[in-house]
Each structure stands twice: as structure tokens, then as C-alpha cells.
Amino acid sequence: MRHDESRALYDRALSVLAGGVNSSVRATQPYPFFVERGDGAHVIDADGNRYIDYVMGYGPLLYGHDAPEPVQAAVQKHAAAGPMYGAPTEIEVEHAEFVARHVPSVEMLRFVNSGTEATVSAVRLARATTGRDKIVVMQGGYHGAQESTLVEGGPEGASPSTPGIPSSFAEHTIPVPFNDAEAVREVFEAHGQDIAAVLAEPILANMGIVHPVDGYLQTLRDVTEEYGSLLIFDEVITGFRVGGLQCAQGKFGVTPDLTTFGKIIGGGFPVGAIGGKAELVEQFTPGGNVFQSGTFSGHPVTMAAGHEYLKYAAENDVYDHVNRLGEKLRSGISDILEDQAPEYTVVGTDSMFKTIFTRHGPADRDDLCESGCEQRESCARFDYCPKTGADVSKAETDRWERVFWQEMKDRGVFLTANQFESQFVSYAHTDEDIEETLEAYKEAL
Numbered sequence: 001m002r003h004d005e006s007r008a009l010y011d012r013a014l015s016v017l018a019g020g021v022n023s024s025v026r027a028t029q030p031y032p033f034f035v036e037r038g039d040g041a042h043v044i045d046a047d048g049n050r051y052i053d054y055v056m057g058y059g060p061l062l063y064g065h066d067a068p069e070p071v072q073a074a075v076q077k078h079a080a081a082g083p084m085y086g087a088p089t090e091i092e093v094e095h096a097e098f099v100a101r102h103v104p105s106v107e108m109l110r111f112v113n114s115g116t117e118a119t120v121s122a123v124r125l126a127r128a129t130t131g132r133d134k135i136v137v138m139q140g141g142y143h144g145a146q147e148s149t150l151v152e153g154g155p156e157g158a159s160p161s162t163p164g165i166p167s168s169f170a171e172h173t174i175p176v177p178f179n180d181a182e183a184v185r186e187v188f189e190a191h192g193q194d195i196a197a198v199l200a201e202p203i204l205a206n207m208g209i210v211h212p213v214d215g216y217l218q219t220l221r222d223v224t225e226e227y228g229s230l231l232i233f234d235e236v237i238t239g240f241r242v243g244g245l246q247c248a249q250g251k252f253g254v255t256p257d258l259t260t261f262g263k264i265i266g267g268g269f270p271v272g273a274i275g276g277k278a279e280l281v282e283q284f285t286p287g288g289n290v291f292q293s294g295t296f297s298g299h300p301v302t303m304a305a306g307h308e309y310l311k312y313a314a315e316n317d318v319y320d321h322v323n324r325l326g327e328k329l330r331s332g333i334s335d336i337l338e339d340q341a342p343e344y345t346v347v348g349t350d351s352m353f354k355t356i357f358t359r360h361g362p363a364d365r366d367d368l369c370e371s372g373c374e375q376r377e378s379c380a381r382f383d384y385c386p387k388t389g390a391d392v393s394k395a396e397t398d399r400w401e402r403v404f405w406q407e408m409k410d411r412g413v414f415l416t417a418n419q420f421e422s423q424f425v426s427y428a429h430t431d432e433d434i435e436e437t438l439e440a441y442k443e444a445l
């Protein structure tokens with residue numbers, strides 16, 4: 001596989017783009033391949049190499065690189081007609097109506113331009129409507145590049161995880177380990193009256209994929225209700241990916257007060273949204289007094305793409321297809337691990353998947369969750385399956401990044417470049433793609 005063009009492009013990029021990229025995860029070692037175009041479930045790089053793509057833009061591309069015809073038509077139409085105005089349009093209303101109709105907790109929305117902007121605005125809204133400053137987050141959870149959640153540490157004290165954030169910001173954030181009901185109860189016993197919200201991904205999806213243990217999300221619901229705090233689910237990845245059109249909250253049967261969206265709801269264009277109870281969301285300006293605004297928010301091209309994306313999923317076998325292939329991939333990998341790396345853990349659900357390079361496993365592999373860890377207590381792997389972000393960090397993360405990822409790339413399979421980010425099956429993937437991918441796993445693991 002030659003990479004001369006990509007190497008030359010990266011050389012140029014390093015002179016004019018910070019680190020040669022516009023999002024840090026893209027700077028793979030020793031240099032990234034530059035994409036020339038997509039083709040269904042594949043991407044083709046600047047040197048003409050073709051890869052089966054499971055990065056899928058880090059989540060948005062439910063259909064792969066060829067959007068269904070109605071999506072493409074709507075994008076063309078709205079791009080040609082405007083593309084934007086600084087005045088409201090019908091497509092924003094239609095998209096909001098669709099989301100509110102399908103997602104259990106959502107009555108009203110505010111669209112923004114990224115997942116980051118959604119979580120920033122949701123935290124501001126929670127603080128404003130409760131009159132409290134503290135927020136509880138999950139260690140290893142990711143909510144974008146926002147000041148309140150880029151923290152490290154534990155319940156006893158958090159500090160900023162990057163230079164450039166005053167430590168006084170982190171004082172208001174309380175990180176707790178995911179899946180630890182006792183830890184979150186203790187935090188509420190100590191600080192409950194000051195906690196505006198718990199902000200959590202229902203599945204940790206930027207940290208190896210960690211499934212919630214039975215009852216954990218309900219504990220978050222109960223404890224926030226008890227103390228008059230809000231529960232915010234960050235469904236930027238899981239929204240319209242896990243649980244189909246009702247999202248992860250529908251799948252798990254736990255209804256948050258606020259939900260943040262991004263990725264899929266923009267149909268491949270920049271997007272974010274905050275949804276929830278009307279009495280909360282209408283507190284944003286101009287209805288209420290919690291400032292929120294954006295030049296590009298509710299951009300007609302994005303709204304049209306997102307709306308046609310979801311409508312197509314409602315009218316076709318999209319989730320059946322991606323979930324079936326997701327399961328086929330996860331159980332195929334699971335079979336390979338049994339022979340080649342029994343200590344590793346297959347994780348993921350619906351169309352999300354990952355293999356965590358855990359260092360230990362049970363001797364007896366009978367009765368395990370064949371198609372991805374569901375945190376079943378009866379499973380022989382239960383005690384070995386990562387429950388928290390810290391558990392994932394203890395895996396062989398270097399092996400993924402420096403050996404395995406490269407080996408898969410050389411075999412024409414594009415995975416996320418580190419141990420932590422989820423991978424995705426799209427509607428464009430086929431059974432043959434999955435079989436080819438499993439062959440590559442067999443050789444690379």
C-alpha cells in the first residue's frame with residue numbers, strides 16, 4: 001500500500017494547520033491517510049487505496065457515504081435556495097416535530113451546530129433553571145470540547161484536563177465512576193442541594209464502549225429526582241443509533257429531563273440539539289432568559305439532511321440492517337477471540353462495536369454475551385468486562401494504536417485509531433464487507 005500522496009499532503013498541512021489536522025483524533029501515526037472520496041461503505045484515499053470504513057465520520061453517517069436519494073435531493077434543493085437566511089424556515093419546524101414525536105423525553109428543542117455546543121447549552125440551562133452550579137459527570141465520559149467537562153479526578157476533587165481552563169471551572173464539576181451506584185449516591189448525600197444536573201452518556205461511547213449495568217441509569221434517574229437535580233443524557237452518539245428512533249433512552253426505558261443530540265441528526269452536516277421538557281427548553285432566550293443563540297443554528301441544509309435521514313430510517317429497514325450486521329460482526333469477532341485472544345472483550349450494541357484489549361478473562365467462556373458485553377451478571381466474563389472508563393484505560397491501549405490499527409489499515413479496514421472511540425456499521429455495509437473484515441481481524445489480532 002503506497003501513501004506518497006497522503007504523506008505529501010500531511011507535510012503541507014503541518015505548515016498551515018495545527019498538528020496538520022482540524023480534529024486531534026485524525027492525526028494517526030505516523031501520518032494520516034487523506035481521503036479523496038467515499039463510496040458506500042468505503043473510503044478511497046489520495047493514493048487510490050480503498051478501505052472498508054467503520055469510522056463513519058465518528059458517528060454521523062448512518063448510511064455510509066452515499067446518502068439515500070431523498071437526502072441528496074433535499075440537500076441540493078436547500079443549498080441552491082439559500083443556503084441560509086437568519087430568519088426561520090419550515091424545515092426547522094419539521095425536523096423538530098419529527099424528533100419530538102419519536103424521542104420519549106423530548107417535547108421541545110433548540111438546534112445548534114455541534115455536540116459540544118449542545119452540552120454547553122444544556123449545562124447552562126440546567127444551572128439556570130435549578131439555580132445550582134455543580135454538575136456530576138462520568139469519568140471517561142465525553143461531552144465535547146467544553147470547559148465544564150474537560151476535567152480529571154474523582155468525587156473528592158476535579159481539575160482541568162487541559163491547559164487553558166481555570167481550575168475554578170473544575171471546582172463545579174464532580175466526576176464519578178460510571179456504573180457505580182454507591183458513588184453517585186454518596187456524592188448526592190454530600191452535595192445534593194448544590195447539584196444542578198447529572199450529565200451522562202447512557203453508554204460510554206468514547207471510552208471503549210461501556211454498557212450500563214442493570215439499574216444504573218435508573219439509579220441516576222431516582223437520585224436526581226430525589227434531590228431536585230436534572231438528568232441530562234448526552235445522546236450525541238447514541239441518538240438515532242442505539243434503540244432506533246427512540247434512542248438509547250427508549251431502549252433502556254429511562255427518561256431524562258434533557259437530552260443532547262448531534263452527529264446523526266444532522267445527516268452528515270454540522271449539528272447539535274438540546275431537547276427535553278417544554279418547561280425547561282423554553283427557558284432559552286427569547287422565550288426565557290437563559291442566553292442561547294447562533295448564526296448557523298438550524299441551518300436549512302443541515303435540517304433538511306437530518307430530517308430526510310430520519311424519515312428514511314422510519315420508512316425503511318435501516319435499523320434492522322445495521323443492527324443485524326453489527327451483531328454478526330460482534331459475534332464473529334467473539335468467535336475469533338475465543339481462539340486467538342480469549343482475554344479480550346467484545347463490546348457494543350446495535351450498530352456500534354469495539355474490541356477492548358483487556359488483559360484478563362475467565363477460564364470458562366460458556367454462556368458469555370456472544371454479540372457484545374451487556375453486563376449480564378450471570379455471564380462468566382462479568383467481573384472482567386470493563387465497568388468504568390478507568391477499566392478501559394488499563395487495557396492494552398498501545399497495542400491497538402501502534403500495531404493492531406495499522407495492521408487492519410494495511411488490510412483495507414479503517415477503524416478508529418485508538419482503543420477508546422466507538423466504530424459503526426452503516427446501511428451501506430454488506431454481509432460480504434463483514435466477512436472480509438472478520439478475515440482481517442483473524443490475521444491482525
Ligand SMILES: *Cc1c(COP(=O)(O)O)cnc(C)c1O
Nearest residue numbers: 114115116142143144234236237
Ligand atoms: C461527539 C460527541 C460530542 C461532541 O460533539 P461535537 O459535534 O464533536 O462537538 C459530545 N458528546 C458525545 C457523547 C459525543 O460522542
